[in-house]
Amino acid sequence: MLKSLHKRHSELANSKRQLEILSNGIFKSGDLPTFKDKISETNQFPLKAKKLEILQINVGYMCNQVCEHCHVDAGPDRKEIMTRDTMQHILEIINQTGAHTLDLTGGAPEMNPNFRWFVEEASKVGIKDFIVRSNLTIITSNKKHHDLPEFFKKHNIHIVSSMPHWTKGKTDKQRGNGVFDASITALKMLNAIGYGMPDSNLRLDLVYNPTGAFLPGNQSSLEKDFKKALNADFNIQFNNLFAITNLPISRFLDYLIASDNYEDYMYALVEAYNPAAVAKVMCTNTLSVSWDGYLYDCDFNQMLSLPINSKAKHISEYNEDLLIGRDIVISQHCYGCTAGAGSSCQGSVA
Numbered sequence: 001m002l003k004s005l006h007k008r009h010s011e012l013a014n015s016k017r018q019l020e021i022l023s024n025g026i027f028k029s030g031d032l033p034t035f036k037d038k039i040s041e042t043n044q045f046p047l048k049a050k051k052l053e054i055l056q057i058n059v060g061y062m063c064n065q066v067c068e069h070c071h072v073d074a075g076p077d078r079k080e081i082m083t084r085d086t087m088q089h090i091l092e093i094i095n096q097t098g099a100h101t102l103d104l105t106g107g108a109p110e111m112n113p114n115f116r117w118f119v120e121e122a123s124k125v126g127i128k129d130f131i132v133r134s135n136l137t138i139i140t141s142n143k144k145h146h147d148l149p150e151f152f153k154k155h156n157i158h159i160v161s162s163m164p165h166w167t168k169g170k171t172d173k174q175r176g177n178g179v180f181d182a183s184i185t186a187l188k189m190l191n192a193i194g195y196g197m198p199d200s201n202l203r204l205d206l207v208y209n210p211t212g213a214f215l216p217g218n219q220s221s222l223e224k225d226f227k228k229a230l231n232a233d234f235n236i237q238f239n240n241l242f243a244i245t246n247l248p249i250s251r252f253l254d255y256l257i258a259s260d261n262y263e264d265y266m267y268a269l270v271e272a273y274n275p276a277a278v279a280k281v282m283c284t285n286t287l288s289v290s291w292d293g294y295l296y297d298c299d300f301n302q303m304l305s306l307p308i309n310s311k312a313k314h315i316s317e318y319n320e321d322l323l324i325g326r327d328i329v330i331s332q333h334c335y336g337c338t339a340g341a342g343s344s345c346q347g348s349v350a
Contacts, residue, residue: 002066004075015305022332035334042275047328054286056103063107067175071250074107082291084114089315100128108138123155131158136186163206166229174211187236196238205240213261216243219348242347247336269335277342280349283328
């Protein structure tokens with residue numbers, strides 16, 4: 001099994017080293033414009049935060065998988081886990097915020113020992129869209145997780161799950177041997193209780209990340225291909241497919257450098273830059289909360305240790321008035337969210 005960058009003691013486990021790579025080389029030489037210079041050309045700098053709509057909570061980096069593209073560098077060896085005290089702070093904030101979407105992520109969020117308690121408490125608040133980003137294989141990984149589909153259904157959880165491809169080879173290449181078969185089993189379990197089925201209000205969405213150093217294709221076309229293949233081969237149905245661009249950070253950055261694709265990939269991102277996508281990037285309406293309660297503009301900034309530009313830097317200091325209108329913290333990885341049709345945790349944006 002692939003080990004996390006932290007477990008391997010890789011220099012890229014250090015977020016400062018990742019930022020050095022993104023700030024130097026082809027960007028320092030001027031071969032490519034920095035993201036700041038690029039958005040300045042269309043008078044979009046600085047990026048400003050708008051009304052908060054999505055509260056994204058990373059409840060821990062522990063995961064039962066070690067995916068090749070993972071920007072969190074999650075894995076079984078990661079022990080960072082959100083405490084119940086921090087979760088309690090978040091529950092208090094949910095009651096105050098104008099956000100309509102609560103988005104739980106990880107690692108595998110279900111591996112947090114307080115996960116079910118938190119979901120039960122948070123579901124009482126009445127958030128419009130309650131998302132859990134489940135990797136699917138967690139459902140079949142251990143008997144204690146086998147009832148997760150029923151638990152999700154009970155609390156009307158919107159499930160969003162990564163599925164790199166409708167074929168075994170490409171999926172296992174990115175996410176590990178056996179992942180495809182376990183994912184298919186989990187999807188069938190979810191379909192069996194109504195998730196992703198016609199005339200059901202139980203939403204099941206899949207996430208596509210490219211399996212190499214290239215940008216995703218058209219989201220609508222990919223969704224049609226996924227639906228056709230999964231239905232024909234396994235009689236599996238789902239609602240929507242989100243196509244997400246791999247950002248050049250963490251393990252995907254490690255892959256790009258090791259495969260000698262880093263510069264070509266950055267050129268591809270810059271050449272595909274779409275100013276129309278800038279206005280809709282997720283950092284303008286989303287707040288990311290780390291496992292230890294600190295606030296970031298997005299999950300990617302969290303992994304690069306780029307703190308929010310606000311006096312309120314921790315969930316215990318939360319003040320929505322201070323957060324609205326803040327300048328968004330940017331670096332060259334932001335090209336990943338503004339290339340082509342754009343990219344967010346909800347898929348294409350433009």
